Amino acid sequence: MNRTARLYALVEELRAASAAQFEVNTRTVQRDLQALMEAGVPVRTTPGRGGGWSIDPEMTLPPTRFTAAEASALAVALAAADASAPYAGAARTAAQKIAASMTGPASVAAQELAARIVTLPSPTDSTVRAAVEQALTTNTVLRLSYIDAAGRESDRAVEPAGLLTADGRWYLIAWCRARQAGRGFRLDRITAAAPTDEQAQPHDLTELLLGSAAAGAVQPTALASLTPPTKKRKAPPR
Structure with a gap:
């Protein structure tokens, strides 16, 4: 650091x-x-x-006016961002800022619920997670070694499009250059990963998921307010 x-x-x-x-x-x-x-x-x-x-206690964030229910919801959401989840380090510092800004019943509710939540982290390598985070943030090509469900290992160069979470697991959705198609890579099956300096081509996450078991994936409602409005595509000239 x-x-x-x-x-x-x-x-x-x-x-x-x-x-x-x-x-x-x-x-x-x-x-x-x-x-x-x-x-x-x-x-x-x-x-x-x-x-x-x-x-100095006065050097804090302004008090955040959460209700007890909202504070409890945040405690649950942050618990899901365990050490194996993407951007877990940033989630930890965000949690500290939120906790430091909460006062009154909301703070008490969050603390009491947090004491009653435990997790069994998945074995995702921290270096793999960091490489995936960097490639997604900088939109660069990622080189990785992957073991599929049948136990076959392969080396790939992929262009990241986004992340999918399902049944407690995280997947990197990317354009696979070797397969010339969209693919999902379960993070705990990536055995090695290294970001590159090569810019990746932009890929639409929804389009890469078409035809897969995750074709019906939707954006979590809680993230809608963080997403810029989608620009309407112009109809092609007739």
């Missing part, structure tokens, strides 16, 4: 009053905290036994 990203992450960790691993030693983290203080971030240090670092 580079220093800029680490400094921002430290602020979020201090807001959430929790600990995290930043892939550096303790002395480096202490220097980062000192840099935050010098930059004007209201970080405080308490010396002695039981002391530590904290951030």
Whole structure:
């Protein structure tokens, strides 16, 4: 993790009053905290036994007015984004920001429900997940090794179109150059993956799913507000 990203992450960790691993030693983290203080971030240090670092409680996100039901729904949704899910790291930091901004009954409801949820993570390799995330975010070609349902392993170069979740599993939907067709790759069957610098051609996710078992897949209702309105296609000239 580079220093800029680490400094921002430290602020979020201090807001959430929790600990995290930043892939550096303790002395480096202490220097980062000192840099935050010098930059004007209201970080405080308490010396002695039981002391530590904290951030001024006033430096928080504005209170978010969730109802208890909405806060509980968020707790369930974030629990589904376990360590094997795509963008799980970003989901963790988003959860910290949400938790830091909630107050009152909503906060209590979310905390009580969160304490009653457990999960059995799937064995998706974190390096594979990171490569898939990068290829999707940058729209670049992804090279991967894949084991299909019959146990056959193959190497592919694919052009990512999107993600599909079904029955608790995640699939990368992509244009497979070897098959010259759309294919779904279950993330826990990808044994190795490496993003490239080559830009991928744009592919329509819905069109790649046509004719497959997932042809009826629809966008989750909860994500509709995040999606820009679809542009209407012009009718071809007659």
